Amino acid sequence: MDNIDKELLKEIASLEKAPEGAYNIRKNGQGIERKVTENINIVTKEGVSGIDIYVKENTKFDIVHIPVIITESGLTDVVYNDFHIGENANVIIIAGCGIHNDHEKDSRHDGIHRFFLEKNAKVRYIEKHYGEGKGTGKKILNPVTEVYLKEGANLEMESTQIKGVDSTIRVTKGELGKDTNFVVTEKILTHGKQYAETEFDVNLNGENASTHVTSRSVATEKSKQKFISKIYGNTKCYAHVECDSIIKDEGKVQAIPEITANDIDANLIHEAAIGKIAGEQLMKLMTLGLSEKEAEEAIINGFLK
Numbered sequence: 001m002d003n004i005d006k007e008l009l010k011e012i013a014s015l016e017k018a019p020e021g022a023y024n025i026r027k028n029g030q031g032i033e034r035k036v037t038e039n040i041n042i043v044t045k046e047g048v049s050g051i052d053i054y055v056k057e058n059t060k061f062d063i064v065h066i067p068v069i070i071t072e073s074g075l076t077d078v079v080y081n082d083f084h085i086g087e088n089a090n091v092i093i094i095a096g097c098g099i100h101n102d103h104e105k106d107s108r109h110d111g112i113h114r115f116f117l118e119k120n121a122k123v124r125y126i127e128k129h130y131g132e133g134k135g136t137g138k139k140i141l142n143p144v145t146e147v148y149l150k151e152g153a154n155l156e157m158e159s160t161q162i163k164g165v166d167s168t169i170r171v172t173k174g175e176l177g178k179d180t181n182f183v184v185t186e187k188i189l190t191h192g193k194q195y196a197e198t199e200f201d202v203n204l205n206g207e208n209a210s211t212h213v214t215s216r217s218v219a220t221e222k223s224k225q226k227f228i229s230k231i232y233g234n235t236k237c238y239a240h241v242e243c244d245s246i247i248k249d250e251g252k253v254q255a256i257p258e259i260t261a262n263d264i265d266a267n268l269i270h271e272a273a274i275g276k277i278a279g280e281q282l283m284k285l286m287t288l289g290l291s292e293k294e295a296e297e298a299i300i301n302g303f304l305k
Contacts, residue, residue: 001032004071008098011162012128013067023065024051029077040064040091050080050112053093057086057118068097073137074105080112085153087118093125097141099164101133108140115146117153125157131164138166145172149180151206161188161196170198176237178206186215187304190223190251199228204237204266213241218300219251230258233266243272246303248296 001009005027009015018033022040025033029049036042039059043052053064070077083093101107117123131139147155161168174182182202190196196219202211211231219225231239245253257270277299285295 001027004100005069008069008071008100008130009067011130012069012096012098013065013094015065015067019063019065021063021065022053026066026068026079028070028072028075037062045080048080049078050082053081053083055083055085055089055091057088059086059089059091061090061092063092063094065094067095068109068111070097070099070101070107070109073101073103073107073135076108076110078110078112081114083113083115083123085115085117085121085123088120089118090122091124093123095126096128096130097143098130099132099139099141101131101135101137101139103135104137106138106140108142110142110144112144113146115148115155117147117149117155119150120152121150122154123156125155127158128160128162129165129168130162131166139164141165141168143168143170147172147174147182149174149176149182151178152180153177154181156183157185159184159186161190163189163191165190165196166194168196170196172198172200174202174211176202176204176206176209176211178208180206180209182211184211184213186213186217188215188217188225189220189300189304190218190225191220192223193221194223195225196223197226197228199230200241201230202239203232203234204239205234207236209235210238212239215243216245216304217253218246218248218304219253220248222250224252226254226256227272228256228258229270230260231268231270232260232262233268234262236263236265237267239268241270245274246300247274247276
């Protein structure tokens with residue numbers, strides 16, 4: 001790998017050398033490095049681009065890295081990754097994609113990830129998306145995440161769009177069984193004429209299933225964002241969705257909530273707040289010696305932390 005590859009891996013997965021544990025690194029549509037362990041196996045799919053990751057039952061606190069990097073202008077990369085998490089396993093999965101584009105053609109990555117968690121399995125899933133490069137070609141990322149939780153399973157998802165992504169459509173779907181929990185924390189920053197769309201579609205099918213979705217976003221300059229949430233309570237369950245956004249300059253944010261209670265004991269809550277940076281916040285920081293621009297950056301960084 002060259003220096004550009006290494007910098008991209010550092011941005012999206014905090015990798016400066018080969019990680020311990022299992023990993024699969026993908027570059028420009030091809031797997032370039034892989035390691036499996038006693039408890040975690042990674043198998044290349046047949047007939048379609050992607051991998052299957054198998055985590056043995058009762059595996060505890062192992063980490064899997066599956067980052068993707070793109071440095072080829074004009075490339076469209078589509079990958080299908082399935083995660084099979086055994087009963088009572090507890091693992092961390094670190095994914096994400098970084099695109100470097102110095103030319104005029106668009107570079108695009110569509111990652112379709114499906115998670116199948118067996119009874120009482122637990123996963124913490126972390127993904128970061130990042131774009132860079134001096135070319136006019138766009139950096140496009142369209143992640144799809146599907147989550148299937150069996151009884152007692154728990155999945156915590158942290159999704160961050162750092163910067164530099166020109167266009168993204170992010171779809172997250174969930175099918176939740178009895179006593180399951182699906183927690184999502186999303187952070188997005190857009191600038192220029194960038195566009196970001198997020199859609200959550202979660203079915204709470206099992207008794208006492210729960211989900212908590214928190215989306216924090218900042219739209220600056222002429223960028224646009226759309227947040228769509230569809231939550232279906234099909235039994236005794238609980239859901240809480242929060243969408244908090246800051247707009248600056250000519251930025252635009254649209255929030256579209258849809259919550260459907262199909263059972264008398266479904267408890268569903270949706271909250272949305274969109275607004276500019278408060279003047280009193282700016283003034284407070286400016287009295288400490290910061291310029292207006294520095295104060296705005298400090299508030300945005302704190303909001304997205």
